Amino acid sequence: MIDVDGVTCRYESGGSDGSGGVTAVDDVSLAIPDGEFLVVAGANGSGKTTLVRTFNGLATPDAGTVTVNGTPVAADLVAARTAVGMVFQDPRDQLVASTVGADVAFGPENLGLAHAEIDRRVADALAAVNMTGREDDRVETLSGGERERVAIAGALAMHPDHLVLDEPFTGLDEPARRSVVDRLRALHREGTSVIVVTHDLRDVLGLADRVVGLSNGRVAVDAPPADALAELPGLDVRVPASPLADGADADS
Amino acid sequence: MIDVDGVTCRYESGGSDGSGGVTAVDDVSLAIPDGEFLVVAGANGSGKTTLVRTFNGLATPDAGTVTVNGTPVAADLVAARTAVGMVFQDPRDQLVASTVGADVAFGPENLGLAHAEIDRRVADALAAVNMTGREDDRVETLSGGERERVAIAGALAMHPDHLVLDEPFTGLDEPARRSVVDRLRALHREGTSVIVVTHDLRDVLGLADRVVGLSNGRVAVDAPPADALAELPGLDVRVPASPLADGADADS
Amino acid sequence: MTLAYVPGDSFAHRIDPRSKLLVQAGFAAAAYAYTTPRGLAVLTLLAVGCLRLAGGGARDLWGYRFAAPVLVLAPLVAGATLGEPWFRLDRAADTALASYRILLILVVAAGYVRSTPVRDSRAAIQRTVPGKPGRFLGVGVGLVFRFLPLLKRDLLTAREAVRARGGEALPVRDRMRLVAVAGINRAFARADRLGTALNARCFAWNPTLPRLAFGRGDYPALAVGGGLLLAAAVAVAP
């Protein structure tokens, strides 16, 4: 259970209005029950990334609290960071080791797991993203999509209770996307809560239990996919188009 | 006219096969006439980024030559770089100044244009990506999608003969995407050649005159969109799905 | 080109990095203790042996070419005198021997570098230096290896970004400033983002220690290293 209660996040230095500050997340309250598949949608700059970063203490709210599995994040960072796995919007920011295998193993090592268990998790996570056999590749030689996959594998290997993915599909080609979607679906079935951040719902709407739409840092929509569908385009979020428009809409 | 003739690019350090090398682009020949809208598609790691980086000399072929407007790239780098504008796959690699306005102005300033003209181009380019009024924002405070837009604006402001965009839509929300698509269409109409690199054809197929599909560094498809459509899924490229499958396919 | 780890299956590749570090320490100590023609002759055999056991050869020494001028110049400067006899061979010979011992130490070090992957080196630190200092060094060294190509790339892409947008028209001085400042800025941002990533991934002071174990091949290596240290101690003992 992740419980977001009246959270506000400001950046002092940003903003274009000259005031020298921007409120990225504005009084958001949100309860994410265990095992839910939640999609957080919104336009560029609507505060999605900032919001989810409060879930494991990478961003600290200026007001409000976030509680994970009953404990406030601020009170027990270890608990929050082991419970909430996170895949960053830019995978390059996430890889901390020099080789693929070492990177995926990094999280499990920090948990102090036994070597056999670490090996099992690494193999398993790499398989989930179609990167089996690439353990010894150096991370700086990976292509954009390959890097994205390794970042996802690193989060999967932590076996988190809640998995947050910030725009996970952007760089992935079709087989990799499918493979990740399958894995997310399986995790969801096994009881992990999955939170996907995106501004393009075409690939995840079918998976979601619920969609939260952000606009200017505030919750503008909070509903099951079917109900949210009508309002999301008003938030500048992409939704599955009508049959004819898809693919062709760029040309219309 | 960009003329790619028998180009091969190898990375010595990459590769997972232990041989310590990978052929990212393998004997590619390709002529891109002035004013063409070309889509370069292919799976992760198929060599798309490497190929287009040879167009303005950011990557140097190990064999073969690239000729831009009649001059070999290697013979006149400055000419190639002013003729070919490029939006990198990762916008962070691209931004060189500290504020949005200064960054977009950087290219035009280098062209030695008059101030009035520079201002006009900056305003125009920012409008094209829906970032009007954000001139004074510091680039490190931008959200992911905002950064992508500034990178695109920087390339637009150069008014290049050929515009290469490496996965330009990944981070953009719907209005920004639409706006960029509109601008690309207008540029194309005015005679600029536009080259879009992607593994997801859903947003650009309607615009393209021609699609080149790469597989393992080789040209596997080279045809108008209608003809290419059937072969692309075999290259692990995403194509506009059949009506029912779109959006729902993630759930199927 | 530059000296680096080369995958392989030589004797040195198969033994524990800690044994190899001990051999290096012992060798350096002995080279300083026995800087005589005879001592260095024996050590030459040993040094070449070490490099061969790591599957290396003369090629690997190319990485140390920048050391050569000092090593060659030093004996000349040492021998030169301002008055008669202008050049004193005995002084030059002393320094030449000292230079040569450095060369030998570099040969042995080359054997270590080419036969030891980063992973093992980090493991050796973390298993040898206890507690937080060990963790700091272990993770820190890992991050240096991670940053090095990134940093080169950041400097390179900063240059590319400037170039890709017509920056060639600028004077060299401006271009250098732009690249340096953009490069350092990027590097900073990157360090902070990687710091965040470490936290998000549960970066802890007490992780699972890397696997390392002494095997049969380590006994001779440990014996050689220990023997060299002992020999050095004997030489300096009063």
Next chain:
Amino acid sequence: MATSTESVDLVGDEAARNLARAALFAALVGAFAYVTFPNPVSPVSVTLQVLGVFLAGIFLGPVWGAASIVLYLAAGALGAPVFQGGSAGVGQLVGQSAGYLWSYPLAAAVVGAVVHRSATPRDLDAVGVPTLVGAMVLGTVVIYAFGVAGLALVLSLGPVEAVTVGAAAFLPAEALKIAAAVGIVRSDAIAAN
């Protein structure tokens, strides 16, 4: 499925950030070691390492600046190609340039201490150019004192000979590096804090 977390001793956010920055500057010194210029007055080439050492002290302060250079030495000893001209290995730490290398952590600490006047870094905007230059001159003195002593010891040279080989040839280049460091620090585009 959940892992027991009692035993995990998390590294603090601040410490992790500092560690990442320390590793970054260590890598920067390493990258600068590749940049070699031929030396007009001696066959020994000039490198930019010292510039990296200065910057580490200036940007990270005395404690983390020194820690960063310790990482540099450790990484180099263990095979990262970060010493002069991309060389590596324990040998360098006892070789002809040992004095210089061992002086670097101390030099970074000295530069950091003079610039920030305390263990924790302060805002660089508050630091005047004379302070910056003074700090780096002092750092240079430390580096050359150790470097020359190291040469004398390692290569059995007399003091004058060691200065001839190890200092006279380099000193003019150090002035340029100090100027470069001031230029980088004073550039308003650096966003670090």
